[in-house]
Structures are given as structure tokens and as C-alpha cells.
Amino acid sequence: MTVFDIVKTFGLQMRTGKDRLHEEVTGGYASDLLSDVIAHSRKGNIWITIQTHPNIVAVATMKELSGIILTGEREPDANTIQKAEEEGVPILVSPLFTFELVGRLYQIGISGMSP
Amino acid sequence: MTLKEVKETLNADVISGDHDLGKEITCAFAAELLSDVLALAQEGALLITGFTHSQVVYAADLANLCAVVFIRGKRPSEETKRLADQKKIPLLTTSFMMFEACGLLFEYGLKTCAIKTENGKKGK
Amino acid sequence: MERKENNILLHKTFHIEGGDFINAGSISDHVKKILSEAGFPNKIIRRISIAAFEAEMNVICYATRGDLSLFITPNFLKVVVEDEGKGIPDVNLAMSEGYSTADEKIRELGFGAGMGLPNIRKNADEMILTSKFRQGTHLEFIIYLDRQETQLPFE
Numbered sequence: 001m002t003v004f005d006i007v008k009t010f011g012l013q014m015r016t017g018k019d020r021l022h023e024e025v026t027g028g029y030a031s032d033l034l035s036d037v038i039a040h041s042r043k044g045n046i047w048i049t050i051q052t053h054p055n056i057v058a059v060a061t062m063k064e065l066s067g068i069i070l071t072g073e074r075e076p077d078a079n080t081i082q083k084a085e086e087e088g089v090p091i092l093v094s095p096l097f098t099f100e101l102v103g104r105l106y107q108i109g110i111s112g113m114s115p
Numbered sequence: 116m117t118l119k120e121v122k123e124t125l126n127a128d129v130i131s132g133d134h135d136l137g138k139e140i141t142c143a144f145a146a147e148l149l150s151d152v153l154a155l156a157q158e159g160a161l162l163i164t165g166f167t168h169s170q171v172v173y174a175a176d177l178a179n180l181c182a183v184v185f186i187r188g189k190r191p192s193e194e195t196k197r198l199a200d201q202k203k204i205p206l207l208t209t210s211f212m213m214f215e216a217c218g219l220l221f222e223y224g225l226k227t228c229a230i231k232t233e234n235g236k237k238g239k
Numbered sequence: 240m241e242r243k244e245n246n247i248l249l250h251k252t253f254h255i256e257g258g259d260f261i262n263a264g265s266i267s268d269h270v271k272k273i274l275s276e277a278g279f280p281n282k283i284i285r286r287i288s289i290a291a292f293e294a295e296m297n298v299i300c301y302a303t304r305g306d307l308s309l310f311i312t313p314n315f316l317k318v319v320v321e322d323e324g325k326g327i328p329d330v331n332l333a334m335s336e337g338y339s340t341a342d343e344k345i346r347e348l349g350f351g352a353g354m355g356l357p358n359i360r361k362n363a364d365e366m367i368l369t370s371k372f373r374q375g376t377h378l379e380f381i382i383y384l385d386r387q388e389t390q391l392p393f394e
Contacts, residue, residue, distance in 0.1 A: 147349050148349055148350065148351075148352040148354075149296075149349055149350065150293065150296075150350070150352045150353075150354035150355050150358055151352055151354060153289045153292065153293065153358055154354055154357075154358050154361065166349040168260070168263075168348065168349070169261075169263075169264060170260075170263050170264040170296075170349075171349075172264075173263075173264030173265070173267065173268055173292065174264070174292065176268070176271070177267065177271065177285065177288045177289050177292055178285070178289065179281075179285065
């Protein structure tokens with residue numbers, strides 16, 4: 001499953017990262033605590049969070065995540081968008097809350113367990 | 116869904132509130148930033164979080180949540196546990212990650228909390 | 240903000256130390272207890288306590304120290320928070336959802352989502368926020384006890 005498949009399936013709004021949509025998603029990681037994401041996420045994971053500040057781009061780049069989905073209609077701030085465009089990190093937005101979005105991702109086969 | 120069913124689905128340990136497992140949960144909310152919990156979680160909700168400081172118990176109490184389940188095997192301090200006992204807010208812990216925990220509960224049928232508008236009314 | 244002269248039935252002030260994350264939440268908990276014991280409706284207790292929690296967290300996260308005062312009158316509940324610290328340069332910006340000046344430490348503790356002030360506004364009937372940059376911030380919020388569906392005419 002690619003980032004594009006997820007965008008299409010859930011009607012996510014894309015804010016940045018058009019060029020990385022073909023990337024394969026290896027699993028999902030949901031957390032709002034950056035240290036947790038740094039410690040436990042895996043390369044290619046899609047990250048679900050409500051954090052919107054520029055540090056999320058640094059984390060996604062560092063861990064080579066396939067993208068970031070902001071839930072609850074959260075929008076990335078201007079600095080975050082700029083940084084994400086520079087680093088080529090896809091930032092997607094969903095109106096659903098984390099619990100429901102993760103539930104639905106899980107239903108279509110995105111796993112949270114280590115590969 | 117009851118707290119007992121949550122415990123079984125997530126293979127969770129009960130840290131506090133053994134006798135309250137019959138409690139009925141209205142909906143689930145997953146978050147680690149407390150302001151979101153206060154703004155959006157509904158009364159009677161189950162909070163799924165990795166945030167273990169004592170403020171989570173205060174927040175759960177203020178928002179009248181049903182219970183809190185910590186993910187990734189996280190455990191709160193003794194002080195937080197005492198506070199939870201005092202406020203009668205059950206605490207559980209599961210070794211599942213946030214993603215998996217939400218997935219399993221959603222699959223079981225637990226609903227997400229509804230979107231709130233001003234002054235806590237439901238709606239868009 | 241139109242203010243009536245009202246008998247103050249209760250006035251209690253709590254001190255908050257900046258950076259005191261260990262006790263964070265304890266003051267809004269006190270506020271909640273006071274209101275519960277006084278017999279206010281749950282909905283009102285919830286709104287004031289949540290707003291007080293956000294205000295308490297703001298002092299702890301961003302100020303050097305502050306005082307939170309609860310006033311109970313026959314017509315309204317009011318909370319006043321006065322703090323010393325760096326203040327807020329742009330109050331309008333601070334009120335927008337998602338805007339945050341939190342540093343790494345604060346974010347790692349799970350705060351700093353930028354929802355605190357908007358949450359206070361959501362839960363109160365009226366709110367005043369003023370700040371002197373590099374000196375401190377003054378916050379007041381009120382819940383009217385007998386608020387009717389339509390706005391009461393001013394006298």
C-alpha cells in the first residue's frame with residue numbers, strides 16, 4: 001500500500017509532498033510525543049499525530065517516515081509547510097480523530113507491529 | 116463496551132480500579148496532548164495515551180472520563196496511581212503500541228468520540 | 240466587560256510557581272473541589288475547572304510565577320490569573336488555535352499544542368486577556384450563573 005492509496009481511500013487533503021506519494025507504507029505509528037516516535041517508529045511508517053510544529057518534519061526526515069497525517073482537521077503551520085516542502089515530506093490532513101483514523105487504517109491492513 | 120472487555124481485548128494489566136471493570140465506556144479518544152483531551156474528549160470516554168504524568172489523572176477527572184489506558188507498557192508513578200485511586204479513575208496498561216491498541220478496539224466496535232462545537236454541544 | 244457590583248461570597252487565591260510540573264493540575268483540582276462542595280451544577284464546574292487547568296498550565300509552562308484567584312458571587316463565578324514572566328507579545332495570535340510558543344521540554348511533557356487559550360475562551364462566557372511584554376499577563380474569565388438563552392440587556 002502506498003501513501004497515495006491511503007490518500008485516496010480516506011479522502012485525505014494533501015498539504016505537501018506530492019512527489020512522494022508512490023512510497024510504500026510499511027506500517028503505522030500513532031503518537032504525539034516526539035521522543036516516542038524517534039525511539040520506536042520504523043522507516044516507511046506513516047505517522048498519525050496532532051502535533052503541527054516544524055519539529056515533526058525533522059523527526060519524519062530523521063526516521064525516514066513515509067508521511068505525516070494530522071488528525072482532527074489540524075493544519076500544519078506555515079513554517080512546518082515550508083520545511084516539509086524543503087525536505088519533501090508528505091503532510092496530509094484528516095477530519096477524523098486519531099482513534100477513528102487509526103481504526104480504519106488498521107481495518108485495511110496497515111499494521112502497528114514491527115515488521 | 117465495558118472496561119473488562121477493553122482489558123481482555125488489549126491484554127491489559129489493571130494498575131488501579133480493579134473493582135470498576137464493569138464500567139461502560141461511551142467512546143474512545145487517543146491523544147498525548149492534554150489540551151486536546153480537555154477540548155474534545157466526551158464524558159465517559161476511554162483515554163488511550165502514552166502520557167503518564169499526574170496531570171493526565173487531573174485532566175481525566177476534569178473531563179469526567181471513564182478510564183485511562185496507557186500504551187507501550189507505560190506505567191505511571193506511584194503518586195499518579197494514588198491520585199487515580201483517590202479520584203476513582205481506573206488505570207490500565209497494555210504492551211500494544213497506540214496504533215495497534217486503537218486498531219483492536221475499533222475492530223471490536225468501540226466508537227470514536229463525536230466532534231464537539233462551542234460549549235460542548237455535539238455536532239459539526 | 241460589563242461588571243455588576245456583587246457580594247463576593249468566596250474569594251480564594253492560589254500561588255503557582257513557574258516550571259512546577261510536579262504539582263501541575265493540583266490548583267484547578269482545588270477549584271473543582273471548592274465548587275463541588277458549594278453545590279454548583281456539574282456542567283459549570285466542568286467548564287470552570289477545565290479553563291482553570293489551562294490557565295494553571297500556562298503559568299507553569301510560560302511564566303516565572305503567578306496567582307490564580309477564584310471569586311464566587313450570587314451571579315457569577317470568576318477566575319483571575321495574574322502572572323509575572325515574559326508576557327505575550329501578540330495576544331490575538333496567542334488566541335488562535337494551534338499557535339504555540341512551547342519549547343521542546345514543554346512539548347515532551349505533552350503540553351504546548353496551542354489549544355490552551357482557545358479552550359479557556361470556549362469554556363467561559365467572557366474572557367479578558369492582557370499582557371505587558373516582558374512583565375507578565377493578566378487573564379480573567381467569567382461564567383454567569385443565570386445566563387439566559389439571549390443576551391441580557393445592559394443597564
